[in-house]
Amino acid sequence: MNIYDISEKTGVSTATVSRVLNRSANVSEKTRAKVLAAIEEYGYTPNVFARGLGLNTMKTVGIMCADSSDPYLARAVYYIEQELRKNNYDALLSCTGYKLENKAKSMTMMLSKRVDAVILVGSNYVEATDDKNDYIKKAAATVPVMVVNGILRHPNIYCTVCDDKSAIYEVTDSFIRCGRKNLLYLYNSTSFSAKAKLDGFRSAVKDSGSLIENEYAHYINSNNLTVHKVQEIVAELAEKGVKFDGVITSDDILAVGVVKYAKSAGIKIPDELYVAGYNNFDISECCDPELTTVNNKLENLCNQCVSTLMKVFADDRSVPKETVFSAEIIERDTTEFKIKKGS
C-alpha cells in the first residue's frame, strides 16, 4: 500500500492524498472523508523513508549516554524519551561507554542516521581539555546538540545543568556548622559535574576559616564499583590515619559504602559520623541508617532540555543557551542538621 494505491482507490490525485495526510487546509470535507476512509480501509501507513528523503528528517532525536543501566542515566533517558515522544519525536538510543573514542564513533553514527538533534546525557561528555570536545562541536555544525548536566559553550550547543557545586557547598557547610571538624570528601568521577562538586567542597572548607582541623578529598576509581569495595577503601583510609567525623560523597553508592564501613567498625551514625550521599537513589532509602542525600532535580533538567530543543526546532528567538537548576538537600538519618541548626 502506497500513496498511489490510495490515490487510485479514491479517484483523487496523490497530491490530495498527501494533503489529507498532512492536514493541509485546502481539501474539501467530502474529499478528506473519502480519502480518510480509504486509508483506514486499506490500513495504509505513509512510508517514513520516502518522507524522510524529501523532507530530510525523520523526527528522530539521538540520545547518547555512557551507560543506560546506571540508575542516574537510566532515569534521565526515561524522562527525555517521554518528553520527546510528547513532542512527536522518537528516540534513537546509543550507550557509548566512557571512552572518548567510542563516544566520537557513536556521534558519527548518530549523524549518519540523520537525527534531528543529539542529546548528550550526563556530565561525563564534557571533557576538561578542549580538543576532546571537538567531535561535539563539529556535530553542532550539523544538528543542535543538547547537553544534560554539563556546560560546553559553542554555537548550536545548549546546556541544562544542576548547580552541583552549590549543593555540595551547602552540605559541607552544614557539616561544619554542626561542629564536624574532620571532613573526608569521596568522589569517583572527574566529569564536569564531579569537578563542580569537588569545587563546592573545597570552597566550603576554605570559607570555614579555622573551624576545620582536617580535610581530605579522596578519589576512588569507579570501575565496577560496589558498596563493599568502597567499604574496604574507607577502612584502608582510616587505617592509614585519615581522620573523619564527616564524610561527604559525590554519589550515593559511596555513601552507602561509608555507612557499611561505620557499622563494621562500630562507629555510630550520626553521633560519631555524619554521612551525605548524592543523587537520591533507591539505595539511599534502603541502607540503614537511611542516607542524607541530594536530589539533583533530574526530571526538571530533562524536561527543560527537551523543551529548549523544541524551541530550537521552532526557530524560537528566545532560546536559553544555558539553564541552571538548584539541587535540594534531603536530610535523612545519617546527619542531624536541624538539631544543630536549632541550637
Add this chain to the structure above:
Amino acid sequence: MNIYDISEKTGVSTATVSRVLNRSANVSEKTRAKVLAAIEEYGYTPNVFARGLGLNTMKTVGIMCADSSDPYLARAVYYIEQELRKNNYDALLSCTGYKLENKAKSMTMMLSKRVDAVILVGSNYVEATDDKNDYIKKAAATVPVMVVNGILRHPNIYCTVCDDKSAIYEVTDSFIRCGRKNLLYLYNSTSFSAKAKLDGFRSAVKDSGSLIENEYAHYINSNNLTVHKVQEIVAELAEKGVKFDGVITSDDILAVGVVKYAKSAGIKIPDELYVAGYNNFDISECCDPELTTVNNKLENLCNQCVSTLMKVFADDRSVPKETVFSAEIIERDTTEFKIKKGS
C-alpha cells in the same frame, strides 16, 4: 554532498560509487581507491533515507519497555542496545508504560517507523487474556517480534525467558527445609513472570506436605512503591494476625521493605525471620542485613534474544522459538540455607 557529487568528482558513474560503498566485488582496485579518496576528501556520507527507501530497511530495531528507569528494565535495555550495536543495528527506544492502550499505540508507531524488528522487554507485555496480546501478534505479521522474559506462542514471535518458577520453587523449598513453617509470599505484579513465580511458591508449598503451618500470598499494588510503603503494608499484615517466619518476594524492593519492618519490630533476621528477594539489584547489597536474592541472568537473556534475532534476519533454519535460562540463587545474610542443609 551526495552520490552524484562524488560521481562527478571522480569521473565514474553513481553506480560505481554505490558499488564501492557497498563493497561490491566487481570494482577495479584503482577505481575503488579513487572513489574512496574522494569520499574521504569531501566527507561524504550516504543518505540513509534514500537507502532506506530503496532497501526498505534502516537497520533499526525497536525496543519497547514499560519504564526504562526501572532498574531491571534499564539493565535489559542496556544489554540489548549493546548487542544490537555489535551487529550493526540501531535501537529505537519506546517507554510505553504499563497500560495496554499505550503499548499498542507504541507498537503502531514502531511499525510506522519501519523498524526491522521489535523487542518487547519485560514479562508485563504478555497478558493473560489472549485478545490483549492481539496487537503483538498482528505486529508479528510484519516484523519479527522478540519477547524477553515472557512466552507468547505465535508465528514470527521468539521468546527468551528465565525459569522464574523453578527459582522461587527452590527458594521456597529451602525455606521449608530449614524449618520455616509460616510462609508469606509478597508480590507486586501480575505479569507472565510474576505468575510463574507465584506458581513456584504454591507448588513448593503443595509439595511440602504437612511441613507448613501457615502460608499466605499477598499482592501489593505497585504504583509508586517505596520500601517504606512496603514496610507499612507488612506491619499491617502482621497486625492483622498473619504469621510468618519466612518471607519470599517477587522483587528485591519488597524484600528490603520486609527487612525494614523486621528491624522496626525488633525481629531478628535470619534467626526469627528469613527473607528472600528477587533480581539481585543494588539495593539487595545496600540493605542491612544484606539480602538473599535471585540472579535471573538478565544478561544471558538479552544476549540470546539478540543473537536469535540475528539468526531470524539471516533466515537461519535453526532458530529456537523459545529459550529458557535457569536462575541462580544468591545467598546473603537474610537466610541461612547452608547451615541447615549441612545438618
Add this chain to the structure above:
DNA sequence: TTGTATGCGTTATCAA
C-alpha cells in the same frame, strides 16, 4: 479545491 510533474539520493537491473 484539485491535479501534474518533479526532486529527494540511493540501489539494482540490464546493457555495454
Add this chain to the structure above:
DNA sequence: TTGATAACGCATACAA
C-alpha cells in the same frame, strides 16, 4: 569492470 536508468514513495511548486 563500468555506465545508464528505473524504481523506491512521498511532498510540493506550480498550474488549472
